[in-house]
Amino acid sequence: MREFHRRLKPGGRLSIAEPVNRDDAFEVSALKRMVDALPAESGNDFFHLLHRWKAAQYPDTEEKISANPFTNYSERDLVRFALDTRFAEIHMEFHIDVRPSAVTCWEVYLDTSPHPGAPTLGAILSEQFTAEERLFPERVFRPQIDGGRLVAAERIAYLTATKPLQRVSAH
Numbered sequence: 560m561r562e563f564h565r566r567l568k569p570g571g572r573l574s575i576a577e578p579v580n581r582d583d584a585f586e587v588s589a590l591k592r593m594v595d596a597l598p599a600e601s602g603n604d605f606f607h608l609l610h611r612w613k614a615a616q617y618p619d620t621e622e623k624i625s626a627n628p629f630t631n632y633s634e635r636d637l638v639r640f641a642l643d644t645r646f647a648e649i650h651m652e653f654h655i656d657v658r659p660s661a662v663t664c665w666e667v668y669l670d671t672s673p674h675p676g677a678p679t680l681g682a683i684l685s686e687q688f689t690a691e692e693r694l695f696p697e698r699v700f701r702p703q704i705d706g707g708r709l710v711a712a713e714r715i716a717y718l719t720a721t722k723p724l725q726r727v728s729a730h
Contacts, residue, residue: 561644663707
């Protein structure tokens with residue numbers, strides 16, 4: 560925000576659309592707490608494997624969430640950042656859109672990631688899962704994806720603000 564403020568001329572307008580990934584990270588953190596509470600030999604690998612997948616894409620503790628630039632802010636923080644930088648006429652709209660996923664093919668899904676800093680599911684499976692473990696997401700999620708039944712939630716903050724006009728002081 561400081562750089563936007565510095566580069567704008569007085570009266571200049573800032574308009575940004577920023578994805579907000581914090582809720583996704585909080586969901587992974589909650590999944591970690593649940594997995595940590597499961598008995599060691601619960602016989603249910605679903606949540607353990609799901610956590611390993613999701614934790615490779617999002618931080619899974621509050622400390623990691625706070626340290627990660629993709630997840631360490633909310634839409635309200637964006638307003639505060641604009642205020643702290645002395646922008647004026649600040650307007651923020653927060654949209655949550657839940658709709659069918661645009662990806663309806665398993666092979667394409669393997670090559671996607673939820674944000675620019677995250678590895679793809681295909682990379683996670685090949686690098687962190689055994690051959691047997693790789694069958695889990697395909698068996699559970701492929702029918703949902705190929706059948707067009709996967710839904711996606713997108714959280715976007717739209718913020719506009721103006722750099723105030725400079726006042727000329729009379730001497």
